[in-house]
Amino acid sequence: MRRHLHRHRRKLLSLQAWRIRLVFWGGALLLGGIAASFALVAARMDHGFRDLVERWPWLPFVMMPLGLMLINWLTRRFFPGAGGSGIPQVIAALQMKQRAAVLSFRIAVGKLLLTSLGLFCGASIGREGPTVHIGASIMYSLRRFASFPDFYYRHGLIAAGGAAGVAAAFNTPLAGIVFALEEISRSFEARTNGVIMTAVIFAGLTAMALLGNYSYFGVSDVQFALNPMLVLSILLCGIIGGLLGGLFSQALISGNRWIRPWITRYPLRVTALLGLLLACIGWLSGHDSFGTGYEKAYGIITGEGDFDPWFPLYKFMATLGSYLTGIPGGIFAPSLATGAGIGQNLAHWIPIAPVAFMVMVGMVAYFAGVIQAPITAMVIVLEMTSNENMIFPLMISALLGSGASSLVCPRSLYRVLAEDFLNPAGKPAARARREDSGEDDQMQR
DSSP states (O other): OHHHHHHHHHHHHOHHHHHHHHHHHHHHHHHHHHHHHHHHHHHHHHHHHHHHHHHOTTTHHHHHHHHHHHHHHHHHHHOTTOOBOSHHHHHHHTTOSOGGGTSSHHHHHHHHHHHHHHHHTTOOOBSHHHHHHHHHHHHHHGGGTSOOOHHIIIIIHHHHHHHHHHHHHHTOHHHHHHHIIIIIOTTSOGGGHHHHHHHHHHHHHHHHHHHOSOOTTOOOOOOOOOOHHHHHHHHHHHHHHHHHHHHHHHHHHHHHHHHHHHHHHSHHHHHHHHHHHHHHHHHHTTTTTSSOOHHHHHHHHHTOSOOOTTHHHHHHHHHHHHHHTTOBOBSHHHHHHHHHHHHHHHHHHSOSSOHHHHHHHHHHHHHHHHHOOHHHHHHHHHHHHTOGGGHHHHHHHHHHHHHHHHHHOOSOHHHHHHHHHHOTTOOOHHHHHHHOOSHHHHHHO
């Protein structure tokens, strides 16, 4: 016992251990600052595009094809590995040996710049998935500055960076931890939990210091009391929202596989065509389908927005088309906006519960259906709206949404996209892993 205490004391006072801690804490603080800056830049780009469109309504038909072509070219030429949401790359990195191909400071810079540029071009993308990729890239890159223990090095830094990215992007620290446990790495060792929590605390507090202690979608004062109509509304929104979320995931998986040969052979032409399609969808939606959808979702949740029954369909199609271009950008915020619209539609057509109540459960159900991570979906929305009274309704709708989604899309969206990223030519997974070699092996030696 005395020997164990002596060894533990030496470990606590070790200069090497303190160097590791300081490097890790510094990386988490850096990530929090970058995430806060990214949030401000992304909002500015989104508003900038809308200001231009108000002056010149025809501009998206020029700006979107040309702008998305430019982003696609920059991604392929200077930032390969930075395309798409970023979450599949983070999940794939856990199985790769040459992780630096998708996790590096260069990738982080490219993800931030190109996602912001995509929002300035009107793409229906979010910054939350890219922030996960940026977080994992920054934290994993810290291995150059200190000799991290093996459990840090293999999975801990990647999962901690992804968790901190979610926490800082949404100002939802619990959701960051849950997302890492539920989605990023479902099988890593329990001792990495402390690593994840530390990164979340430092990154989340830094972002909070820079942006303030805000609720992402404002504060909802919806109340829940057990009665048959509210229960029925949860079942209705949970099942319908989940089925539609699963439909989106399956459409994205199938569409991504179908378009891959075409966009590989003719990347700029296909991107230009998709840009024109997105401009048409934006024109039909009255410009509501452009950007993250944050303002529209905020208006729906707070009851300040106008009712548009077509909004969920427009946002669904715009988000799908934006992802298929291959440009950097996530689906979290657009999916939450789509889910809020679905809940609003159900409340309008089947008025069996308060609108605000059905909006929240519909949003959670659709989002859980898209990512098939019910606890993450529930915790994110719960923390974003600061309403603990909705814990049980959101929990039930998230479970229903995830279960209903699996009927349409049997496998998790991000898991399938990660496998497709690892095997772009359809190679067997074992062969693909054997061909991934290089830097990480050398460092472990």
